[in-house]
Amino acid sequence: MPAILLLASCPVFAVALELPITVTLEGTGEPVAGAVVSVDTRNKPTPDTAEIYQKNRAFHPQILVVPVGSSVDFPNRDNTQHHVYSFSPAKTFNIELYAGRPEAPIVFDQPGVVELGCNIHDQMQGFVVVSDTPAVGTTDDAGQVTLSLEPSRSSDSPGRIGLEIWHPRLPDNTRPITVEVTTSEPASVSLSLVPEAPAESSLDLLQQRFREL
Template identity: 50%
Template structure:
């Protein structure tokens, strides 16, 4: 009888560990003004531990006088390359505290990638084309996800207790940093998070077609 107790206790401990681990949470990110889903919102779970840098450089390209992608999410310590696929030169820079850098006027590809070793939001611009803008979100959390077109993100918190998350979107009133929120342990799924956002920008560039034709000469 004594011989059976240890396997039983071990099985009970395993079942307790499995039950105590919380299941994935579905977060529904919405615009507080109109209730619309918010795509491209970044949700990170600080409690998930540190993130490992990418093994190879990520890419933030310039194409058709835009940055591609518009939003790049990378772990802290990762490198990013900035290839120029346009027929015109670009001058990429950032004044953000998380990473200040300046790649002066260049074509094709800079000599070396840029290392982003501090967590935070990095806003990119081009000193030649004022309409060019992009963001690099540098995360120090192992679990960081981005919402899709439906504004939905899923995270896996380590416990069933209230969960602290960081949420960022470029249209936040202060988009230089994420907002920190606490998600209750109980409640209906999905959890709805309403963000106070600025209105969407209306893109207008009357010289875009003329510039493209000039670039293709």
């Protein structure tokens, strides 16, 4: 009897569910790399620190996923100045023409998709995806990612969950799309994406004009 009582008094911990997800291109079935996939959770992520540096007139990485509240630095490693900005509702900011490291990092205090640009080099484009859930990941070259999900709540639909998926080539890349999937088997999602933009010349238009003077 004492052993039974001891067993009954021990807390029972629900085990998180590992959900494999594959994202493919609609119409071709080709894997889609770089898709950000997330699931809303009760737990919230811990803010972090990160950086997006500029090199060869490009943002590295082009897509950065950070928890809400994170600080991101934007060091310039080019031999030319940059002017980094964003007009996105999730974070509007402006780092005027600079070389080296800006005076302070940018704090991304609201969830959402933040598109980055450079006021000097129009071809530069980057994204910060600010997430308010720890259950987030980015698909690899095979279009695959595995998310660790919380145990379901009594109010949840049994075996169903809503995935939020974002990719820079979505027709509207200012926000993720939501797809409902079952958690009883690996999930497969097909995305409709706009064609990839042609590669830009190694010189932006402003510098080309200078060379022609």
